[in-house]
Amino acid sequence: MTSRRDFLFLSSLAFVSGRASAQLPPNIAAIRAAALEAAIRKVTGGAEVKPGRVILDLPPLVDNGNTVPVTVSVQSPMTEADHVKAIHLFTEKNPQPYVMSAHVGPRAGRARVSTRIRIADTGKVIAIAQMSDGSYWSHTVPVVVTLSACLEDGLI
Amino acid sequence: MAGRVVVNVPASAKRGEVIEIRTLAGHVMENGFRRTERGELIPRDIITRFVCLYNGVEIFSADLYSAVAANPLIAFTTVATESGKLEFRWTGDNGYSATESASISVT
Numbered sequence: 228m229t230s231r232r233d234f235l236f237l238s239s240l241a242f243v244s245g246r247a248s249a250q251l252p253p254n255i256a257a258i259r260a261a262a263l264e265a266a267i268r269k270v271t272g273g274a275e276v277k278p279g280r281v282i283l284d285l286p287p288l289v290d291n292g293n294t295v296p297v298t299v300s301v302q303s304p305m306t307e308a309d310h311v312k313a314i315h316l317f318t319e320k321n322p323q324p325y326v327m328s329a330h331v332g333p334r335a336g337r338a339r340v341s342t343r344i345r346i347a348d349t350g351k352v353i354a355i356a357q358m359s360d361g362s363y364w365s366h367t368v369p370v371v372v373t374l375s376a377c378l379e380d381g382l383i
Numbered sequence: 384m385a386g387r388v389v390v391n392v393p394a395s396a397k398r399g400e401v402i403e404i405r406t407l408a409g410h411v412m413e414n415g416f417r418r419t420e421r422g423e424l425i426p427r428d429i430i431t432r433f434v435c436l437y438n439g440v441e442i443f444s445a446d447l448y449s450a451v452a453a454n455p456l457i458a459f460t461t462v463a464t465e466s467g468k469l470e471f472r473w474t475g476d477n478g479y480s481a482t483e484s485a486s487i488s489v490t
Contacts, residue, residue, distance in 0.1 A: 336401035341458035
């Protein structure tokens with residue numbers, strides 16, 4: 228027999244849990260993290276990515292996420308025997324993690340690429356350099372974004 | 384559809400010198416995640432690939448995605464090996480394509 232008190236308690240519980248499940252957005256942070264990991268794995272083929280040798284230069288505080296100047300330079304002699312093959316850029320919080328893949332070679336003279344990117348939200352930006360010897364090096368920079376790019380509906 | 388593009392290459396350089404090349408393409412780079420007031424998704428319209436040839440040899444290329452800002456600027460370096468022509472090619476969604484060339488004299 229359900230007393231009036233029990234009934235009220237149970238119905239309020241059902242109401243709260245029903246509302247909570249209806250309002251819980253999909254776990255976007257986890258989806259983005261998985262997408263980033265998949266994107267990096269696609270580039271590296273599962274090889275180990277070591278921190279170092281890469282310098283990712285971008286402002287730590289971004290006023291406008293729609294245009295963020297970015298420069299990636301890699302320490303490399305850029306000779307035929309030892310050079311950077313590609314520089315890949317990723318962001319953590321964008322709807323899709325890819326930003327740009329630049330293919331360079333010994334004729335570049337210096338491994339240095341600049342561009343302007345969009346960043347949707349405060350998070351990490353990752354640069355990965357692919358060397359001619361098959362190793363991968365990276366630099367991760369956390370940025371704070373005040374005006375976000377890409378999304379007007381607040382789905383971050 | 385051809386777009387407006389600008390390239391900046393030094394007119395002359397010493398042999399073996401590392402020169403910086405700066406390119407800019409006029410393009411909205413619509414990222415495909417924005418919606419109109421009526422809630423319809425605006426289709427993606429971006430430049431997806433950029434290639435630079437130095438006397439016919441590819442020296443730099445880039446794959447671009449939605450996260451590259453509008454009017455994509457790409458700056459990179461190359462070794463001035465010989466006098467000749469640098470060709471730049473951008474291609475993208477909806478048949479976008481643009482080309483530009485610049486000549487350099489190497490002494």
